[in-house]
Amino acid sequence: MKLREYEGKRVFAEAGIPVPMGRVIRSVEELGDLSAFGDEVVLKAQVDVGGRGKAGGVVICPTSEARDRAAALFGITIKGLAVTEVLVEERLRIEHEYYCAVMIDRSTRQPVVLFTEAGGVEIEETARTDPDRIRRIGVLPLLTELPPFTVRDLIGREPKALGPVVSALYRAFLAKDALLAEINPLVLLEDGRVLAADAKVIVDDNALARQGIQRNRDLTEREAEAERHGFSYVELDGEIGVVGNGAGLTMATLDLIEHYDLRAANFLDVGGGADRERVAHAVRLLASSPGVRVIIVNLLGGITRCDEVARGIIDAGVAQRVIVRMAGTNEAEGRALLMEHGYEMYDSMDRAVAAAAEARR
Amino acid sequence: MILADKKTGVIVTGATGRQGLFHIRLMNEYAAEVGGIGVVAGVTPGKGGQDAAGVPVYDSIRAALKEHDADASVIFVPSGAAGDSIMESAANGLSLAVAITEHIPVHDTMKALAFARLCGTTVIGPNCPGLLSPGAAKLGIMPPHLATPGPVGVISRSGTLTYEIVDELTKAGIGQSTVVGIGGDPVIGSTFTDVLARFERDPATKAVVLVGEVGGALEQEGAASTSLPVVAYVAGVSAPPDKRMGHAGAIVEGGEGDARSKIRALEAMGVTVASRPSEIPALVRTLL
Numbered sequence: 001m002k003l004r005e006y007e008g009k010r011v012f013a014e015a016g017i018p019v020p021m022g023r024v025i026r027s028v029e030e031l032g033d034l035s036a037f038g039d040e041v042v043l044k045a046q047v048d049v050g051g052r053g054k055a056g057g058v059v060i061c062p063t064s065e066a067r068d069r070a071a072a073l074f075g076i077t078i079k080g081l082a083v084t085e086v087l088v089e090e091r092l093r094i095e096h097e098y099y100c101a102v103m104i105d106r107s108t109r110q111p112v113v114l115f116t117e118a119g120g121v122e123i124e125e126t127a128r129t130d131p132d133r134i135r136r137i138g139v140l141p142l143l144t145e146l147p148p149f150t151v152r153d154l155i156g157r158e159p160k161a162l163g164p165v166v167s168a169l170y171r172a173f174l175a176k177d178a179l180l181a182e183i184n185p186l187v188l189l190e191d192g193r194v195l196a197a198d199a200k201v202i203v204d205d206n207a208l209a210r211q212g213i214q215r216n217r218d219l220t221e222r223e224a225e226a227e228r229h230g231f232s233y234v235e236l237d238g239e240i241g242v243v244g245n246g247a248g249l250t251m252a253t254l255d256l257i258e259h260y261d262l263r264a265a266n267f268l269d270v271g272g273g274a275d276r277e278r279v280a281h282a283v284r285l286l287a288s289s290p291g292v293r294v295i296i297v298n299l300l301g302g303i304t305r306c307d308e309v310a311r312g313i314i315d316a317g318v319a320q321r322v323i324v325r326m327a328g329t330n331e332a333e334g335r336a337l338l339m340e341h342g343y344e345m346y347d348s349m350d351r352a353v354a355a356a357a358e359a360r361r
Numbered sequence: 362m363i364l365a366d367k368k369t370g371v372i373v374t375g376a377t378g379r380q381g382l383f384h385i386r387l388m389n390e391y392a393a394e395v396g397g398i399g400v401v402a403g404v405t406p407g408k409g410g411q412d413a414a415g416v417p418v419y420d421s422i423r424a425a426l427k428e429h430d431a432d433a434s435v436i437f438v439p440s441g442a443a444g445d446s447i448m449e450s451a452a453n454g455l456s457l458a459v460a461i462t463e464h465i466p467v468h469d470t471m472k473a474l475a476f477a478r479l480c481g482t483t484v485i486g487p488n489c490p491g492l493l494s495p496g497a498a499k500l501g502i503m504p505p506h507l508a509t510p511g512p513v514g515v516i517s518r519s520g521t522l523t524y525e526i527v528d529e530l531t532k533a534g535i536g537q538s539t540v541v542g543i544g545g546d547p548v549i550g551s552t553f554t555d556v557l558a559r560f561e562r563d564p565a566t567k568a569v570v571l572v573g574e575v576g577g578a579l580e581q582e583g584a585a586s587t588s589l590p591v592v593a594y595v596a597g598v599s600a601p602p603d604k605r606m607g608h609a610g611a612i613v614e615g616g617e618g619d620a621r622s623k624i625r626a627l628e629a630m631g632v633t634v635a636s637r638p639s640e641i642p643a644l645v646r647t648l649l
C-alpha cells in the first residue's frame with residue numbers, strides 16, 4: 001500500500017531523515033498561525049495519484065495568500081479524486097536535487113539502493129536515456145545496516161551530509177517492510193542543509209498487520225465486500241463478470257475474454273477451497289456491479305467439489321446469464337444440478353468464453 | 362525428472378494445521394501409489410508426540426531428523442512464521458525446501474532465501490503449489506492425476522493455471538518430466554532460470570513449457586539462459602497497470618513487467634509464445 005506524502009515523511013522523520021517543516025490540514029480552519037513558515041509557503045494536495053503538480057495540486061504562494069489558495073485547493077478534484085488533505089510546508093531554497101531510493105530486485109532477490117545526482121522530475125527520463133548515471137548497489141538481506149563502503153560507493157564525491165540520509169533511508173525501508181522507499185528530490189539547500197523534499201513509501205500488503213497499518217482506506221463498496229470474503233478483486237470496466245480460482249487461471253480467463261473482443265468487468269479470484277457459500281457470495285457480488293451482463297465462472301482443481309460449486313451458483317440465483325466451466329471432484333453431479341436449473345456448463349474455458357461471445361452476436 | 366524422486370524423504374512443517382493434515386494424507390496416498398517414500402515426519406512446535414495423518418509429529422526439524430532420514434521439507438506454516446521454517450530447513454541440512462505458504466512478508470522471504478543460499482539449500486516458492494514428477498514424487502498440493510510421465514518440463518508462477526496446462530498436455534498425449542510451481546510472489550527461491558538449468562541437465566526433459574504472468578522480467582531472463590526448446594505462455598495481457606492481479610508479484614509497475622512487452626521479448630529471442638493455454642500442446646509437439 002502506498003503511503004501518502006505526509007505519512008512517508010513521518011516515516012522518514014522517525015528514521016532520522018530531515019524533512020521540511022510542515023503540517024497536514026483537512027480544512028482551511030486548521031491552517032492556524034503560519035508565521036513560522038516565513039514569507040512563502042507550499043501547499044501540496046495529498047491525493048493517491050501521480051502527476052498532481054501538472055494538475056494544479058501543488059501551489060507556492062505568499063503566506064498572506066495561503067488561506068485563499070488552500071480554500072481553492074480543497075475545492076478541486078485531481079484525476080477524479082477530491083482533495084481532502086493538504087500538506088502545508090516551508091518554501092525551500094534549493095541548490096541541488098538528488099535522487100535516492102531503496103527497492104526490491106526480483107532477479108537477485110535482494111534490496112537494491114539507487115542514487116544519482118541527477119534527481120528531480122526528469123528521473124524517469126534519465127533512467128531510460130542514461131541509466132549509467134544512476135548508481136545501483138545490491139545489499140545482502142541478512143545485513144540490518146548499509147555497510148559504510150556501500151554508502152561511499154553510492155554518493156561518491158557528493159556532500160558528506162548525504163551519507164547519513166542514505167543510511168537512514170535503508171533503515172526505514174527495513175523497519176517499515178517497504179517494497180519501495182524513495183526520496184525524489186533529496187535536496188541540498190542554499191544554507192547547506194540536506195532534506196527529503198518528497199516521500200514515496202510503498203508498504204508490503206503482507207506486512208500491514210504487523211506494521212499496524214489499516215489496509216486500503218479508499219475501497220469501493222464492492223471492493224470492501226470482496227475484502228471481507230477474502231477474495232482477490234480488481235474492478236475493470238467491461239460487461240463480463242469473472243469468477244476464477246487461482247490468480248493465473250483468472251488472469252488467463254480475462255485474457256481469453258479480450259481475445260474474443262469482449263470486455264471483462266472484473267478480476268475475482270475466490271482462492272482455494274471454493275465451497276458453496278463462497279461461490280454464492282462471489283456470484284452475487286459480481287451480479288451487483290452495474291453493467292455486468294454475463295458472469296463466467298471458471299473453476300479448476302483437484303479438491304474443488306463441483307456439486308458444491310453448482311449449489312453455490314444456484315443459491316446465488318442471479319438475474320444475469322451465468323456460464324460455468326469447472327473440472328474436479330463430482331463433476332457429473334455438478335453438471336446435472338446446473339442443467340436441471342437451466343445453467344450452461346462447458347468443459348473448457350475456450351468454449352465457455354466462446355459461448356459468451358456467441359450470444360452477443 | 363528434477364528436484365525430487367521416489368527416494369526423496371519429506372518432512373512437512375505446519376503438519377497439524379488443516380492444510381498440513383490434508384496434504385500429508387494426499388502426498389502419502391500418491392507416494393503409496395507410485396512406490397515412493399513420501400512424508401516421513403511432521404513438525405509443529407509444541408505438538409511433538411502427536412500423529413498427523415499417520416506420520417509422527419516432532420517439535421522441530423532437528424528432532425525429526427534424529428529419528429528419520431529426510432531430504433526435503435514442504436512448508437505449510439502460517440505466513441508470519443514461514444520464513445523461519447525455511448531457515449530451519451536450511452540450517453538442518455535439508456537440500457530442498459518447498460514453501461507453499463502465501464502472504465509471507467517479502468522482507469522475511471528475502472532474509473530466509475539469503476540464509477538458505479548460504480546453507481546450500483534450494484528453495485521452491487513461497488506462494489507456490491510445489492512440484493510433481495508424475496509417477497515418482499509429489500511435494501506440495503498439485504492434483505497428480507491430471508499429469509502423466511513424459512518428456513516435457515513445466516515451470517509456472519501459477520497454481521490452477523498450471524493444472525489447466527498440464528491437463529491439456531496430458532489430454533493431447535504429451536507427458537511431463539517434472540511440473541514445478543515456482544510461486545506467485547515477487548521474490549522467490551528458484552526462478553525460471555534456476556529451474557531451467559536443472560531441466561537442461563536432465564536427460565529425460567526434451568522441451569519446457571514456461572508459464573509466466575505480469576510483473577518483473579524473470580520469464581525473459583529464464584528463456585535467454587537456456588538452450589532447451591521453450592513454449593511460453595504469459596497471463597495478464599488484459600491486466601491494467603498498477604493493479605495487483607491476485608498474486609503479490611503480478612503487478613505492472615512503473616510501466617515495467619506488462620505481458621505484451623514480455624511476449625515481444627520472448628519472441629525476439631526465438632521462443633514460441635502461445636496466445637492462449639489451449640494452443641500449448643500443439644506448439645509443444647512441433648518442438649519434440
